Amino acid sequence: MGKQVTEMLKGTLEGIVLAILSGRPAYGYEITAWLRDQGFSDIAEGTVYALLIRIEQRGFVDVEKVPSEKGPPRKVYSLNAQGREYLEEFWRTWSFLAERLEQLRKGGR
Amino acid sequence: MGKQVTEMLKGTLEGIVLAILSGRPAYGYEITAWLRDQGFSDIAEGTVYALLIRIEQRGFVDVEKVPSEKGPPRKVYSLNAQGREYLEEFWRTWSFLAERLEQLRKGGR
DNA sequence: ACCACTATTCAGTGTTACTATGTACCAGTA
DNA sequence: TACTGGTACATAGTAACACTGAATAGTGGT
DSSP states (O other), X not given: OOHHHHHHXXXXXXXXXXXXHHHSOEEHHHHHHHHHHTTOTTOOHHHHHXXXXXXXXXXXXXXXXXXXXXXXXXXXXXXXXXXXXHHHHHHHHHHHHHHHHHHHHTTOO | OOHHHHHHHTTHHHHHHHXXXXXXXXXXXXXXXXXXXXXXXXXXXXXXXXXXXHHHHTTOEEEEEEOOSSSSOEEEEEEOHHHHHHHHHHHHHHHHHHHHHHHHHTTOO
């Protein structure tokens, strides 16, 4: 999609994935497919997996290995209490930024 | 303000500054002060100056040195045609991201 | 002479997403 | 048996960007 999105995703992709997990548990391959479906056409698989490992190490998610009918076992991630707290902080930060951007767009300086 | 904002600003700060310049020409010190005023409390001066040099090298702005009543001369930046084009692309990218984020926030997965 | 404010610059660091590749498991088919 | 394709995860190296911290420099007031 271009470099602009790539840079903008820094910081927000993490929130996006946490938001997805707040709805229901999911695993990497599934998340990647969903993102592509939503128009994030060139998010690399490696990016998602790296991100998942990161949020696991920070303690935002619980992990469970679940056997798959097709292929190797899935690592299913679910948001825990700490993750929900962090997600709420993410939304506050996002709101702050989005409000200022909208003001700027509407001709404000 | 925390690391979350810092990461989220990657890619958007550039758009913010371009949007500011689309209103009227401005110089670094002024932009930094304005940002701090808007609640971006810990955007480093160095960050803004580096960004200005970057967008200058990409050809998005025209630069003019203007003597200041107090202190060294100002480098006044104004958005040129190429910059306006890039800014529009920025808004499209931002909209794309913002829409998906809002959907996610409203419980959609 | 010294300090505060204005104004710009730059070297070094950390974080994050991308590229590219490798590993591995399973089902269908020639 | 060997091959292909879809599923699923991992990782080393790279690029981009914002931050830290410091340096430089001009002006006015004490």
